[in-house]
Amino acid sequence: MSTERREEVIDTYYTTVHTLRRQTGKEWRGLRYMQKDGRILVAFQKGPGDWSMYFVDIFTTLVEVRWRMMLLIFSLSYIFSWLFFGLCYWLIAHVHGDLTNPEETLCVANVRGFTGAFLFSMETQATIGYGFRGMTENCMVAIVVVTIQDVISCLLDTFVIGIVVAKMASARKRAQTVGFSRCAVVNLRNGVLCLSWRLGDFRGNHILEGVARAQLVRYTKQPLGSIVMSYQDLDIQNRDIVLATPSTIIHKLEPGSPLYSLGPDDLPEENFELVVSFTYTGDSTGILHQTRTSYTPADIRWGQRFQNMLRVGKKRYKVNYALFNETNWASVPMLSAEAHDRMKHPAEGSSQLPPVMRNGHGCQVNVNIYEEMMLQTCL
Structure with a gap:
């Protein structure tokens, strides 16, 4: 680690550290723990000799x-295998004297x-077989080498195909078509302040089961x-979600919630991050996926509240994803x-209550209409 770049780290396991951000005054408070696309801003720095775990689980690595690194590795593996067995055949030919022997020997x-x-x-190895060169019965060692090369060729092809298929069917790709809203909102639901955010599936083959x-x-x-x-985990309503239509995930700001005592004026001074995720199984592939983001x-x-996206048509329900955010x-x-x-039960005789938000501006609410406002439900 350079001496000119000072970084804040968390010691996690011997020489492994999580690099968060270089120390520049108060800027460290603005660092996101997770990007909006679900990528976690954690860089691992390994000490000498800690790379063995990557070779033990070479498939996952x-x-x-x-993609460019994988294609380079596979291309070099084929080229080196051709060179290695070509060298073996040349040595066999040299020892056997094929440079001077007649064609039939x-x-x-x-x-x-x-x-x-x-x-x-x-x-x-590539099973081209032009028909010009071919194995003869004059040298048993060459026959053994050809057999070994054929077996290694099958194993290498299987490994390459498996890696390519696994990368193309990666859960991260499916997760890009299941997304959260860009913002979270705080509004009233049945007289209770709630924090909520949206979740939707942008593909036609809907997810019928998942856990938020x-x-x-x-x-x-x-x-x-x-x-x-x-x-700290947050209690949310209806963790098991049927995502046939966009769903709004709700966390009630009630006693026991870490956000219970936070008001709108306190939010700019806080440095927390709300990490949300949705884990589900793809109906097409049966692979477990996870979509995540943070607020x-x-x-x-x-x-504020989310606009209604769902409409009832003549033959089916219609969802307007242009209103998702x-x-x-x-x-x-x-x-x-x-x-x-x-303040739900103000003192008797009081005619004014705390300010509420109307069209983006704070205003006072008369006590006679306060109870009616508390009972409204915001989507």
């Missing part, structure tokens, strides 16, 4: 590498040098410069859920 017909041996190796989860991630800086990560306090819109204003008290619960 090759599935996770980039050659180990491999029409192989009298390294170029011919390399071409025979490539034709054998939400977790609050906080990172705090310690006096000695280290960073401590804390994780920072800047992504939470207080006093669209919101509009809702009447919501501009105070925390804790303070809102305390």
